[in-house]
Amino acid sequence: MISVSHLVKRYGSRTAVSDVSFEIGRGEVVGFLGPNGAGKSTTLRILAGFLGLTEGQVAIAGHDVVTDSFEARKAVGYMAETAPLYPEMRVSEYLMFRAELKGVPRRSRVSWVGHAMEQTRVVDVANNLIRTLSRGYRQRVGLADALVARPPILILDEPTSGMDPNQIRDVRTVVKELAASHTVLLSTHILSEVEATCSRVIVIARGKLAAQGATQDLARMRRTSATLVTVRGRLEDAKKALRGVQGMGQVREVPAVGASAAADDPVHCLRFAGRTKDEVDGGALVEQAVAALVQAGVAVREVTAADGSLEELFAELTLADRAPREDPGEDGGDPEATA
Amino acid sequence: MRALWPIYKRELFAFFVTPLAWVLIAVFLILQGLNFYWIIDTFATRAEASDQTPLQAFFGNTVLLYLVLFLLVPPMTMRLFSEERRSGTIEPLMTAPVSSAAVVLAKYAAVVTTYLAMWLPTLLYLVILKRAGDVDLKAAAAAYLGVALVGAGYLSIGLLMSAATDSQFLALVLTALVILALFLLGIGEFVARDGTLLQAVCSHVSVWAQMNDFASGIVDTRRLVFDATLIVFPLFVTTRVVDSWRWG
Numbered sequence: 001m002i003s004v005s006h007l008v009k010r011y012g013s014r015t016a017v018s019d020v021s022f023e024i025g026r027g028e029v030v031g032f033l034g035p036n037g038a039g040k041s042t043t044l045r046i047l048a049g050f051l052g053l054t055e056g057q058v059a060i061a062g063h064d065v066v067t068d069s070f071e072a073r074k075a076v077g078y079m080a081e082t083a084p085l086y087p088e089m090r091v092s093e094y095l096m097f098r099a100e101l102k103g104v105p106r107r108s109r110v111s112w113v114g115h116a117m118e119q120t121r122v123v124d125v126a127n128n129l130i131r132t133l134s135r136g137y138r139q140r141v142g143l144a145d146a147l148v149a150r151p152p153i154l155i156l157d158e159p160t161s162g163m164d165p166n167q168i169r170d171v172r173t174v175v176k177e178l179a180a181s182h183t184v185l186l187s188t189h190i191l192s193e194v195e196a197t198c199s200r201v202i203v204i205a206r207g208k209l210a211a212q213g214a215t216q217d218l219a220r221m222r223r224t225s226a227t228l229v230t231v232r233g234r235l236e237d238a239k240k241a242l243r244g245v246q247g248m249g250q251v252r253e254v255p256a257v258g259a260s261a262a263a264d265d266p267v268h269c270l271r272f273a274g275r276t277k278d279e280v281d282g283g284a285l286v287e288q289a290v291a292a293l294v295q296a297g298v299a300v301r302e303v304t305a306a307d308g309s310l311e312e313l314f315a316e317l318t319l320a321d322r323a324p325r326e327d328p329g330e331d332g333g334d335p336e337a338t339a
Numbered sequence: 340m341r342a343l344w345p346i347y348k349r350e351l352f353a354f355f356v357t358p359l360a361w362v363l364i365a366v367f368l369i370l371q372g373l374n375f376y377w378i379i380d381t382f383a384t385r386a387e388a389s390d391q392t393p394l395q396a397f398f399g400n401t402v403l404l405y406l407v408l409f410l411l412v413p414p415m416t417m418r419l420f421s422e423e424r425r426s427g428t429i430e431p432l433m434t435a436p437v438s439s440a441a442v443v444l445a446k447y448a449a450v451v452t453t454y455l456a457m458w459l460p461t462l463l464y465l466v467i468l469k470r471a472g473d474v475d476l477k478a479a480a481a482a483y484l485g486v487a488l489v490g491a492g493y494l495s496i497g498l499l500m501s502a503a504t505d506s507q508f509l510a511l512v513l514t515a516l517v518i519l520a521l522f523l524l525g526i527g528e529f530v531a532r533d534g535t536l537l538q539a540v541c542s543h544v545s546v547w548a549q550m551n552d553f554a555s556g557i558v559d560t561r562r563l564v565f566d567a568t569l570i571v572f573p574l575f576v577t578t579r580v581v582d583s584w585r586w587g
Contacts, residue, residue, distance in 0.1 A: 048434040052586035074436040084427030086349070088356045100345040101435045145431060 001026050001061055001075075001153050001183040002047065008055035009042055016042045018207045019056075024200075026152075029179040031194035031215070032187040034204040040187040041081050043204065044157045047185070048078035061152060074103070077151040081158050083142025087131035091122055091141055094130060095148055102149035112148055120144040120174055135162040143174065154178060156186040160193060172196050226273035227286050227305055228254065233298035235268050241296035242272050245288045249275040267301070342437035343445045350419070350449030359414065360453065367411055367457050374403045375464050392475065393468055398482040399554035405522055405546065408493055413514040415453065416497025417507045419446045420581075424505035429584070439581040447498050447574060454490050458483070478556030485553030489546050492569030493518050499573040502580045522546060 002024040009017040017039040024030050034040045045051040046058060049069050058065045061075035086094060095113045104112050117123045120140040125133060130141065139162060146154055159175070160168045175197045178184060188194060194201055195215055203211040231238045235253065242251045251272045274285050286303060293300050354360045378396045391399075398404060423429040432442065468474045497514040504510050525545030531538035542548055549562045 045430070050430050050434045050585065070436050070438070073434060076434070078431070078434045080427065080430040080434070082427065084430060086353065086428055087426075088353055089349075093352075097345055097349050098431070098435070101342055101432075101437060103341060103436065142431075 003059040006056040010054045020209045029184040029198050031198035031201045038204050039207040049073040077146035077154045079142045079146040079156045083139050085130045092126040098145045099148045116144040116148040136167040154182050154184045226271045230269045230302040231298045237296050238298045241292040249273045342441045346445035347449050395554045399551035412493040413511040417511040420502040421505050421507045421510045443578045481556045482554045488566035495570045495573040499577045502577045
């Protein structure tokens with residue numbers, strides 16, 4: 001449904017997107033992941049027909065966005081980042097306007113708008129001025145706008161930004177419901193969002209395609225990511241104890257949060273990970289590691305999972321093509337994820 | 340072009356739902372009302388002193404008409420595109436299946452409609468004049484055609500300025516400057532030496548001379564062509580500007 005090949009976008013001398021290619025098939029829900037400024041919004045705006053491209057080709061539902069922009073835009077329901085709306089209109093007025101603008105037949109307009117409002121749970125604010133809505137409601141009105149003309153493809157730029165956890169859960173539910181009948185491409189910088197809603201992930205960093213693959217690959221990377229342990233005692237003892245554990249991969253010290261600098265109370269934070277992704281069960285490794293530390297006379301204060309934060313994942317994905325990491329256990333997932 | 344109608348309706352809605360529109364209309368009607376009052380007062384007391392009809396005095400040979408347009412047009416057009424760009428609503432607008440021309444024409448049609456609606460109550464002046472004496476309705480029609488065309492040209496320039504910048508204030512200032520420049524160019528008719536090319540050009544583009552003609556019932560094709568140029572050319576450029584956001 002969406003086909004992007006060798007897409008390049010330059011603003012003057014600055015390259016925002018460079019040589020990005022991917023395909024999205026009918027019925028897929030794809031997460032478009034990347035840190036801020038990676039070129040996510042630029043790419044989505046090109047797909048939605050708001051921005052032109054410098055080089056390459058983009059086809060939406062078989063329509064080229066340059067030569068057949070009108071048909072391409074017809075096939076897409078697009079929600080812009082921060083969901084800009086007209087503040088002086090009421091929610092239902094706005095959606096009726098959008099439905100008419102997108103060519104929804106007069107007979108169907110009221111019912112389609114009603115349905116979109118139900119899907120996005122904005123019925124209770126239908127008569128409110130958009131000006132008075134909270135950020136979360138505005139986002140959902142933006143989502144309703146994307147849905148209202150019932151396009152086969154949805155492109156959502158950070159649909160959950162600015163929402164509270166309950167609203168995020170609501171929107172995820174909506175997206176999952178939509179997945180049955182739509183092709184969805186949604187951008188986010190929240191990893192868990194992708195895991196919750198998407199079947200496939202495309203990662204973009206610094207305007208380049210960093211990785212793409214099934215969400216399970218991403219999840220695996222995350223599950224086997226490292227553990228942080230805060231200990232009190234001699235650093236050498238702790239390191240030695242950890243390295244003695246079977247299946248242990250890299251062990252290194254990281255700056256401890258809130259550690260006192262006092263020499264007589266040395267608190268250290270260590271980061272360790274299993275040697276390989278699948279062979280070592282993360283839980284068993286942690287149990288053994290803690291036991292080994294205690295046995296070595298090192299006091300354990302805190303054990304936390306170094307969750308595969310996006311920063312970490314990005315470091316892995318984007319540094320991978322520069323230089324191999326010293327820790328094979330962490331790097332192992334990359335070749336799988338990079339299709 | 341199917342998108343023209345919904346955007347047109349929304350623009351009218353947006354204009355009349357804000358206090359700005361009502362303030363502008365109120366100011367317009369107060370100024371025109373005062374102008375009309377003075378004219379009638381003058382004619383009532385010393386009718387023999389003038390060789391014009393009240394209608395000619397109202398539409399032609401008066402700086403008040405231009406002052407009103409100068410004050411009115413820039414705030415009417417300033418928000419048309421700048422506000423959408425500033426607030427980001429241009430993004431959902433342009434990603435809907437609409438053509439740039441439809442967006443431009445819809446916004447323009449909406450602001451012209453508003454402008455004409457402002458003039459509508461002044462038709463009452465004709466009713467008042469008719470009760471007191473004879474009114475040349477053909478000359479009146481020509482005069483209204485004149486203000487409609489001159490206003491439409493100014494509004495077209497204002498639309499272009501609003502597309503040229505995402506600052507409403509800058510759009511306002513630029514529009515006011517262009518309108519002022521056009522007016523001053525027209526005044527050049529009286530300043531430049533007789534028979535020179537400059538004087539010919541000035542008299543051709545003079546809104547002042549145009550309104551004098553139209554108020555006397557003289558509709559000159561050359562004036563119509565000039566007005567059409569003033570309307571069509573900025574609209575064309577605006578469409579190109581809007582296109583350039585997409586492909587620039």
